[in-house]
Amino acid sequence: MLDATRPDNAPNDHPKLPSPRVGVLLANLGTPDNTDYWSMRRYLNEFLSDQRVIDYPRWKWQPLLQLIILTKRPFSSGKAYKSIWNEEANESPLLTITKAQTAKIAQRMAEQYGDSVKVDYCMRYGNPSTQSKVREMVEAGCHKILFFPLYPQYAGATSATANDQFFRALMEEKWQPTARVVDPYFGHPMYIEALAQSIERAYATADSRPDILVCSYHGVPKRYLMEGDPYHCQCQKTTRLLRERLGWDESQITTTFQSRFGPEEWLKPYTVEEVARLAKEDGKKHIAVCAPAFSADCIETLEEINEEIKDSFEEAGGEHFTYIPCLNDDDAHVDALTQVIGENLGGWVS
Numbered sequence: 001m002l003d004a005t006r007p008d009n010a011p012n013d014h015p016k017l018p019s020p021r022v023g024v025l026l027a028n029l030g031t032p033d034n035t036d037y038w039s040m041r042r043y044l045n046e047f048l049s050d051q052r053v054i055d056y057p058r059w060k061w062q063p064l065l066q067l068i069i070l071t072k073r074p075f076s077s078g079k080a081y082k083s084i085w086n087e088e089a090n091e092s093p094l095l096t097i098t099k100a101q102t103a104k105i106a107q108r109m110a111e112q113y114g115d116s117v118k119v120d121y122c123m124r125y126g127n128p129s130t131q132s133k134v135r136e137m138v139e140a141g142c143h144k145i146l147f148f149p150l151y152p153q154y155a156g157a158t159s160a161t162a163n164d165q166f167f168r169a170l171m172e173e174k175w176q177p178t179a180r181v182v183d184p185y186f187g188h189p190m191y192i193e194a195l196a197q198s199i200e201r202a203y204a205t206a207d208s209r210p211d212i213l214v215c216s217y218h219g220v221p222k223r224y225l226m227e228g229d230p231y232h233c234q235c236q237k238t239t240r241l242l243r244e245r246l247g248w249d250e251s252q253i254t255t256t257f258q259s260r261f262g263p264e265e266w267l268k269p270y271t272v273e274e275v276a277r278l279a280k281e282d283g284k285k286h287i288a289v290c291a292p293a294f295s296a297d298c299i300e301t302l303e304e305i306n307e308e309i310k311d312s313f314e315e316a317g318g319e320h321f322t323y324i325p326c327l328n329d330d331d332a333h334v335d336a337l338t339q340v341i342g343e344n345l346g347g348w349v350s
């Protein structure tokens with residue numbers, strides 16, 4: 001609170017107030033603090049206890065989660081995280097990339113608006129928590145906060161639960177800031193353009209042209225779609241917009257869903273099965289895979305796609321697997337996110 005002052009005519013014991021600013025709070029899913037059993041267990045417990053993610057009644061789900069899943073999964077997930085861990089910074093790639101995205105967006109915003117806008121990031125699960133970052137923003141004088149869940153497509157299990165956590169944090173504030181949340185941005189031309197450019201770049205440098213591009217989205221239980229979650233439709237639409245921008249026909253690109261968890265049916269086709277089918281039945285020798293639902297590379301892309309799904313393709317006779325990284329802190333992605341922020345700040349900044 002370096003620039004804090006007392007309001008005019010205020011008595012000496014009146015609290016000092018920082019000059020008013022606008023906060024832009026980017027939010028991603030979250031990640032464990034480390035790969036050991038207890039770090040993994042804490043993270044998975046918070047994540048998998050969220051009823052927006054797994055909506056079974058608590059009395060049924062919690063015993064299963066606490067007594068069975070959380071005794072085993074922290075070991076297997078910890079091992080998977082260890083294989084992709086950023087050892088130098090001692091943090092997960094998702095955290096490293098989120099920091100880089102935030103720094104670049106903050107720089108763009110500073111160039112445009114000086115220090116009247118404060119940009120920061122938070123996580124839905126783990127650290128830094130949404131509540132701690134809302135607190136910091138309020139202390140820094142942010143009377144208005146734009147909350148931006150970094151998921152291009154809306155899902156109850158991602159965007160909605162991030163928003164829930166943001167609103168919960170606002171409940172704690174004496175002087176509650178005015179709040180806005182950013183809409184899903186899967187249809188934004190600059191996001192589609194950034195995706196298209198990343199694919200064109202990968203195709204231009206590949207040894208041979210891939211036979212097909214697999215757009216692999218994180219899955220959700222099929223029941224969520226039947227109960228009204230628009231995620232499936234927004235994923236299908238993302239692939240269509242990307243195909244139209246690339247000028248391709250439908251045989252060159254396909255939509256799949258990954259990361260199935262538990263016994264229920266999830267959105268289909270499952271990536272791990274579809275890449276094997278493409279190799280075996282359709283004779284595709286070279287496939288490219290991208291992950292448009294992820295704004296940053298993470299365990300689900302670096303480990304699941306680039307190891308497990310790649311193995312499934314190769315075991316089925318596929319020869320060449322090209323993984324196209326997420327948009328991460330690519331300039332075109334940062335341009336798109338900055339544009340989306342600018343469009344949502346209307347009337348708040350000049």
Ligand SMILES: C=CC1=C(C)c2cc3[nH]c(cc4nc(cc5[nH]c(cc1n2)c(C)c5CCC(=O)O)C(CCC(=O)O)=C4C)c(C)c3C=C
Pocket residue numbers: 029030031032053054073077092094151155157158218219220221231259261293294297298299300
């Ligand atoms: C169990 C149900 C899950 C649902 C539903 C789900 C939806 C969902 N998740 C993402 C994005 C990410 N998920 C990530 C990891 C992850 N996801 C689940 C489970 C569900 N996700 C688990 C158990 C895990 C942890 C990893 C593991 O133990 O296997 C991540 C990566 C986080 C990281 O630190 O790298 C992201 C990102 C979306 C977009 C989504 C639905 C639309």
Ligand SMILES: [Fe+2]
Pocket residue numbers: 218259
């Ligand atoms: Fe997930």
Ligand SMILES: [Fe+2]
Pocket residue numbers: 232233234236
């Ligand atoms: Fe749909």
